[in-house]
Amino acid sequence: MQVILGVLIGIAAIFGIVFSRIITTFIHELGHAIPALLLSPGKVTMYVGSDGDDAKSIKIQVGRLTILLSFMMWDLDIGLCQYQSTPSIAKDLMIVLGGPFLSLLSGSMILFFLVNADLTDGWIFVLSILMISSISDFLINIIPRKRPRILRSGDKIFNDGMQLVFLYQKRNLVPSYHAALELKKEGKNAEAIELMQNLTSKYPKKRVYWEEILDLQYMSGDIKAFLQTYDQYESAFDPAFAYVGQWAEYKIKLHDYDDVVKKLTTLIYEGKSSYVLHYYRGKALVELSEYHDAMRDFHALTLGEVEDPRALANRAYCQFRLGYKEEAREDVIEAVEHGQSHMGEIYFLAGVIFEDSDEQKALEFYKKSLALKYKHHALSFNISRIEK
Numbered sequence: 001m002q003v004i005l006g007v008l009i010g011i012a013a014i015f016g017i018v019f020s021r022i023i024t025t026f027i028h029e030l031g032h033a034i035p036a037l038l039l040s041p042g043k044v045t046m047y048v049g050s051d052g053d054d055a056k057s058i059k060i061q062v063g064r065l066t067i068l069l070s071f072m073m074w075d076l077d078i079g080l081c082q083y084q085s086t087p088s089i090a091k092d093l094m095i096v097l098g099g100p101f102l103s104l105l106s107g108s109m110i111l112f113f114l115v116n117a118d119l120t121d122g123w124i125f126v127l128s129i130l131m132i133s134s135i136s137d138f139l140i141n142i143i144p145r146k147r148p149r150i151l152r153s154g155d156k157i158f159n160d161g162m163q164l165v166f167l168y169q170k171r172n173l174v175p176s177y178h179a180a181l182e183l184k185k186e187g188k189n190a191e192a193i194e195l196m197q198n199l200t201s202k203y204p205k206k207r208v209y210w211e212e213i214l215d216l217q218y219m220s221g222d223i224k225a226f227l228q229t230y231d232q233y234e235s236a237f238d239p240a241f242a243y244v245g246q247w248a249e250y251k252i253k254l255h256d257y258d259d260v261v262k263k264l265t266t267l268i269y270e271g272k273s274s275y276v277l278h279y280y281r282g283k284a285l286v287e288l289s290e291y292h293d294a295m296r297d298f299h300a301l302t303l304g305e306v307e308d309p310r311a312l313a314n315r316a317y318c319q320f321r322l323g324y325k326e327e328a329r330e331d332v333i334e335a336v337e338h339g340q341s342h343m344g345e346i347y348f349l350a351g352v353i354f355e356d357s358d359e360q361k362a363l364e365f366y367k368k369s370l371a372l373k374y375k376h377h378a379l380s381f382n383i384s385r386i387e388k
Contacts, residue, residue, distance in 0.1 A: 020133040022048065024103065025079040028137045031102030032081035032095055033065055039091040042084035049078055080157070087178075089167055096163045100142045107134030147272070148242050169208060174199065180212065189220045207237055214243050223250045248280035252287065260284035275301060275308075282314060291318045309339035313346040320353045328353050336365075344374025351382065359386050 029046045036044045042064070049070030050057065057068040081099070086092055110131040114124065144161035158166070170177075176195050183192035193216045199209040210233045217226040230247050244267065248260045264281040267273075282297030295318035301311035316331035332350045339346045351365035363386045370379055 020129045021078065023130065024106070024133040024137050025049070027106050027134070028099045028103045028141065029079045029081045031098040031100070032083070033098075035091075035095045035098040036081065036083035037064060039088075039095060040083050040086050045082045047080040047082075050080070087181075089170055093164070093167050096160050096167065100138050100160050103134050103137040103141070107131050107138060110134065149274075166208065173206075173208070177209065177212075184212075184216060189216045192216055193220075204236065210236070211242070214246070218243075218246050223253060226250055227254075245276035245280060248276070248284070252280065252284055255287070257284040257287045261288070279311065279314075282311075282318075286314070286318065286321075289321075291321045294318050295322070309335040309346060310342045313339070313349045316353060317349045325353075325357070329357070344369045344372035347372070348374055348376055348379060355382070355386070362386065 026046075026048050029048055033044050033046050043066065044064055045066045045068065047057075047068050047070070050068070057070045060067040060069070083095065086095075110127050113119075114127055114131065119127070141160040142164075143159075144165050145159045146162065148158045148162075177199060180192040180195040180199075183189075183195065193213055196209050196213045196216065199206065200213065203209060210229070213229050214226060214233060217229060227247065227250055230243055233243070244263070248264060251257075251260045261281055261284050264277045264284075268277050268281070278297040278300050282294045282301075285291075285294035285297065295315055298311045298315035298318060301308050302315060313332050313335035316328040316335065319325075319331065320328035332346070332353050335346050336350055347365045347369035351362045351369065353362075354365065355362040363383065366379060366383045366386070369376075370383065
């Protein structure tokens with residue numbers, strides 16, 4: 001009986017921890033969202049249960065605020081609030097601090113209640129888990145971490161503590177930096193880059209100037225300039241992990257597949273494994289026709305409660321090339337049905353996989369990919385070949 005009771009208590013504790021993560025993550029992200037709605041223009045999006053993935057999320061729309069709820073709660077990095085930054089460092093500071101503040105406040109209030117209220121053992125158990133989760137949220141986010149999270153989109157994001165460090169560093173930045181940011185907002189990237197390059201010449205150890213140049217060059221699609229700047233950035237700052245996804249994307253476009261595999265494998269073996277590293281190593285291995293190794297990378301990204309459609313489509317392509325055509329068709333159809341982002345790539349891969357069994361279906365997928373302006377050297381050729 002005692003064994004059964006212990007098992008039941010263990011199960012209750014697990015469910016309590018999962019449920020508490022949902023609640024305290026929601027509270028933390030709400031702490032960012034409320035000041036963002038009050039102080040910043042544009043839309044505000046709250047993710048609870050994911051790092052920016054829309055797949056299988058429950059969507060709640062409240063005015064400018066969009067809340068996306070998912071239930072993959074085992075990772076500590078399970079929340080995100082996206083908003084348009086403001087020209088004011090003070091306003092951005094309040095938005096960033098809002099999350100940790102609300103986590104600490106809720107944890108402190110629960111602790112006060114536990115100490116002063118007459119509660120049953122059940123309530124003490126539940127509230128204790130909530131308190132620990134709230135305080136954990138505060139500590140995880142307020143202590144600066146130099147290594148960013150790489151989102152499924154490839155974007156990088158630092159935790160709240162590191163964002164506070166960056167805001168502190170920006171307080172004394174020269175006026176031309178802010179002028180460059182204004183040019184960036186106006187879409188005048190070339191002029192903004194020129195200003196930032198002048199700043200890196202004067203202040204070569206100011207990391208923020210280099211990162212703005214990388215952002216602008218990536219936005220502009222200037223592959224050669226981005227790679228040159230990245231080499232300088234990587235040699236000057238350690239770690240230069242933040243932009244490795246963009247670096248890998250551009251190196252693949254230049255057919256430098258071996259360089260990509262070598263660098264990303266080194267980073268993975270150093271314990272810096274992430275979605276971006278496995279995804280781009282997989283893409284480079286595909287180009288080298290190393291389909292078994294590539295499939296392992298993409299398969300690693302499909303493990304979890306919700307399979308990532310983009311990774312699933314790429315895994316399907318590897319299966320197709322290895323001769324597992326029925327499995328490939330099943331996987332890519334699932335990717336098409338559940339995908340919400342990178343659909344141009346998913347449709348293109350679906351077209352390739354279906355071309356030898358159903359040309360009309362393949363043509364439909366190719367045309368959908370083309371309509372989404374997906375860029376691949378074989379796309380237009382494949383469409384014209386089928387139509388003829």
